[in-house]
Amino acid sequence: MAIEERHSVLHSWSVQADWRAPTVVGGRGARLLLADGGSILDMSSLAECSNLGHQHPRLIEAIRAQAERLCYVSNAWGAQPRAELASMLLERSGFEGGRVFFTLGGADANENAVKIARQASRKPRGAVIARDRSYHGATHLAMALSGDSRTQQQVDAAAFNVQHVPPPYAYRCPFGSANADECGERGAHAVAERIDALGADAVAAVLMEPNAGTNGIVAPDSYWPALRRVTAERGVYLVADEVMSAFGRCGEWFAWQRHGDDARPDMMTLAKGLTGAAVPLGAVVIAQHVAARIEHEMLYTGLTYCGHPLACAAGVAALQAYAEEGLIERSRRLGAQLFADAQRLQSRHPVIGDVRGGHGLFVVLELVQDAPADSGSTHAPLAPWPQTPPALKALVDDAMAAGVSFATRGNLLLLAPPLVIEERELADAIALLDTLLARHFAPSPV
Numbered sequence: 001m002a003i004e005e006r007h008s009v010l011h012s013w014s015v016q017a018d019w020r021a022p023t024v025v026g027g028r029g030a031r032l033l034l035a036d037g038g039s040i041l042d043m044s045s046l047a048e049c050s051n052l053g054h055q056h057p058r059l060i061e062a063i064r065a066q067a068e069r070l071c072y073v074s075n076a077w078g079a080q081p082r083a084e085l086a087s088m089l090l091e092r093s094g095f096e097g098g099r100v101f102f103t104l105g106g107a108d109a110n111e112n113a114v115k116i117a118r119q120a121s122r123k124p125r126g127a128v129i130a131r132d133r134s135y136h137g138a139t140h141l142a143m144a145l146s147g148d149s150r151t152q153q154q155v156d157a158a159a160f161n162v163q164h165v166p167p168p169y170a171y172r173c174p175f176g177s178a179n180a181d182e183c184g185e186r187g188a189h190a191v192a193e194r195i196d197a198l199g200a201d202a203v204a205a206v207l208m209e210p211n212a213g214t215n216g217i218v219a220p221d222s223y224w225p226a227l228r229r230v231t232a233e234r235g236v237y238l239v240a241d242e243v244m245s246a247f248g249r250c251g252e253w254f255a256w257q258r259h260g261d262d263a264r265p266d267m268m269t270l271a272k273g274l275t276g277a278a279v280p281l282g283a284v285v286i287a288q289h290v291a292a293r294i295e296h297e298m299l300y301t302g303l304t305y306c307g308h309p310l311a312c313a314a315g316v317a318a319l320q321a322y323a324e325e326g327l328i329e330r331s332r333r334l335g336a337q338l339f340a341d342a343q344r345l346q347s348r349h350p351v352i353g354d355v356r357g358g359h360g361l362f363v364v365l366e367l368v369q370d371a372p373a374d375s376g377s378t379h380a381p382l383a384p385w386p387q388t389p390p391a392l393k394a395l396v397d398d399a400m401a402a403g404v405s406f407a408t409r410g411n412l413l414l415l416a417p418p419l420v421i422e423e424r425e426l427a428d429a430i431a432l433l434d435t436l437l438a439r440h441f442a443p444s445p446v
C-alpha cells in the first residue's frame with residue numbers, strides 16, 4: 001500500500017492541517033500522472049520551474065549516464081559536466097570571461113550573489129537595494145531581499161542592510177503615473193534617488209527581477225534599461241534575479257536580453273529552469289569585470305554540493321534541449337497566443353482587471369471587484385494582498401477536479417505552463433478557465 005505523506009512531512013507555504021494533495025507518480029510533457037491513474041495538465045510548471053515538462057527523456061538519459069560515471073565530487077576537484085555547463089552559460093549570456101558559482105537553488109544563489117557583490121565592490125557590508133512585491137527566496141538573507149509580506153514578518157531587512165523601493169507596478173503605479181513606461185522610468189528613478197541618498201559608496205548592489213516575478217509584477221519595457229543606466233552611472237552592481245524568468249519563461253534565454261546587450265547586468269542568478277527542475281541547481285553568473293576583482297582573493301563562501309555533477313549533467317542536457325528543440329522561440333510564440341487568449345477572457349469577464357506578461361509563457365491575470373463590463377475595471381482588489389479570494393480558491397479546486405492545475409498568488413492567476421505544452425492543451429485550459437470564470441464570477445445583475 002502507498003505511504004501517505006500528509007501526517008509526516010512538514011509542507012512549505014502550507015497550513016499543515018489543511019494540506020491535501022494527490023500523489024504524483026510520473027509525468028509526460030505538460031501532464032502529471034497520478035497514483036489513481038488520472039492525469040493533471042500542469043498550467044504552472046509546478047513552481048514555475050519545470051520548463052521542459054515532466055520526465056523529459058533527454059534529462060533522464062543525462063542523469064542516468066552521469067550517475068553511472070560519477071555521482072559526486074566536491075569543488076576541490078574538477079568535474080566535466082560542471083565545466084561544460086559553466087561555459088555554456090557564459091556563452092549563452094554573453095558573459096564570456098566571467099565565472100559561474102553554482103548553488104543548490106534560487107535563494108542561495110541570491111545569498112551568494114550578495115556576498116560576491118559585496119566582496120568585489122569592496123563594500124563588505126554595503127547596502128543592497130531590492131523592491132517591494134518581489135520574491136527572492138526563503139533563507140534569511142533572501143527573505144530580507146524579498147519585498148514579500150509573507151517573509152518580511154520574519155526578518156528585519158535592515159539587519160541585513162537591505163532596503164526596498166516601490167515596484168514598477170503599472171496597473172497600480174506607486175508613483176501615480178497612468179502611463180506604463182513612465183511608471184517604469186519613475187521606478188528606476190526611485191532606485192537612483194535611494195542610491196544617492198545612501199551614497200553610492202555605501203551601496204554594494206541593486207538586486208531585482210528583470211521582467212516578471214511570482215508576485216505578479218511585470219515591469220514595463222522602460223524599466224530594466226533605465227535601471228541599467230542609473231546603476232552604471234553610479235558604479236553600483238546590478239544583479240538580475242533570473243531564477244524564474246530565464247530559460248524561455250519570458251521569451252528569451254535570460255529576460256534582460258529582450259532589451260539588448262546594453263541591458264546586460266553585472267551578475268545574474270539562476271535556478272529552476274536551469275535543469276528543467278529535474279535536479280536541484282542554482283547559479284550565480286558574474287561578468288568578467290566582477291570576476292577580475294576577486295580573481296586573486298580568497299572566496300569565503302561555499303556549499304558541499306556546489307556544482308554537483310548530477311545536477312550539472314542535467315543542466316547541460318536542459319540547455320541542449322532548449323536550443324535543439326527551439327523551446328525559447330516556442331515560448332515566445334505560444335506566450336503571445338496565451339496573452340491574446342487572456343485578453344479575450346478579459347473582454348468577457350469584468351473580474352479580470354489586468355492582463356500582463358506574454359513575452360513568453362508567463363501571463364498574469366489580476367482579478368478585481370466586479371465592474372460593469374462597459375465602464376472598465378474598478379481596479380479595486382478582490383481581496384487585500386496577499387489574501388486569495390475564496391471564489392478564486394473555489395475556481396482552482398474546480399479546475400483541479402476537471403484535470404487542470406492553475407497557480408494563484410493573492411488576487412492573481414499565474415499562467416506559466418511548461419514550454420513543451422501542446423497547443424491543443426493550452427486551448428483546452430483556456431476554455432476551462434472561461435467556463436470557470438463565468439461560474440465563479442458571474443457579474444451581479446444591475
Ligand code: PLP
Binds near residue numbers: 105107243244
Ligand atoms: N528568486 C525568484 C525570482 C523566485 O521566483 C524564486 C522562487 O520562486 C527564488 C528566487 C527562490 O528560489 P528557490 O525556491 O529555488 O530557493
